[in-house]
Amino acid sequence: MRHLSRYSVLFLLLAGLFAAACTSDEDGATGNGNEATTTVEATPTTEAEEETLRILLSNDDGIGHPGIELMLQALLELPDVEVEVVAPLENQSATGDSTTEGGAEYEAALTDGGYEGTAVDGFPVDAVNVAIDELGLEPHVVVSGINDAQNIGPFAEISGTVAIARHAVSLGIPAVAVSAGLQFNEDEFSVGADLVTEWIEENRAALLDGTMETDVAISINIPTCDSADMGDPVEVPRRTEEFPEGADPFTSDCDLADPDPEDDVAALRTGNPAISRVPPEL
Secondary structure, eight states: OOOOOHHHHHHHHHHHHHHHHHHHHHTTOOSSSOSOOOOOOOOOOOOHHHHSEEEEEEOSSOTTOHHHHHHHHHHHTSSSEEEEEEEESSOOTTOTTOOOTTOOEEEEEEOTTOOEEEEEESOHHHHHHIIIIISOOOOSEEEEEEESSOOOGGGGGTOHHHHHHHHHHHTTOOEEEEEOOSSOOHHHHHHHHHHHHHHHHHTHHHHHHTOSOOSSEEEEEOOSSOGGGOOOOEEOOOOOSOOOTTOOTTOOOOOOOOSSOSSHHHHHHHTOOEEEEEOSOO
């Protein structure tokens, strides 16, 4: 057997001690305070709750109207949304920003397609108040419609559909109202639903983080045309004067003859969906 010299033995002892010290340091052992420590990465926190966009959907035509059902289905196709439907029990068109003295009664109800919601026995603005004050909802955005009959020009002042959006922004909640022709038409109304969902997608980040403007409500009006005959949506001011003499605000020429309409009334006349900004007080 080969014998090790005493120097060899000493070298092996020192090497063993050095290895043991390194192992201790790597394991995070403490000593004089200069040793290496083990870093533990924090578990990332999830923000799924903040990623879910909470939408309050209402109207002035009643919870059973096909327009609100069409709008509902379009909203439900958006990713990561939670939609609550709170709408009048019955048709409350042209009631503006009226409210029920002492508050309105409400009950569980279903939309035309069987979606669970809340029916309010009162005015459109009552529906918003019930949603916020009684049901404790905290929507990132309020959507109103889709309404039978366009709410352009002076009609916005008496519209329950627009009043919902106006009331919402007065409470600091971003809101969009959408209206189409006098008679429900899926082709025409679907254009309105698409414009609302596009608006939500474009502004989703601001809606979620609370930086979306609330000094005005957005009002979208769809001309009475086949979707194939409509022009591009235009951002135009709301007409504040009376309608032109002899004009029928509910009909559209759909000729796209005016490439630069001056207001929402002119836009619908020529066949362009109109997007306007409406202040909470009219």
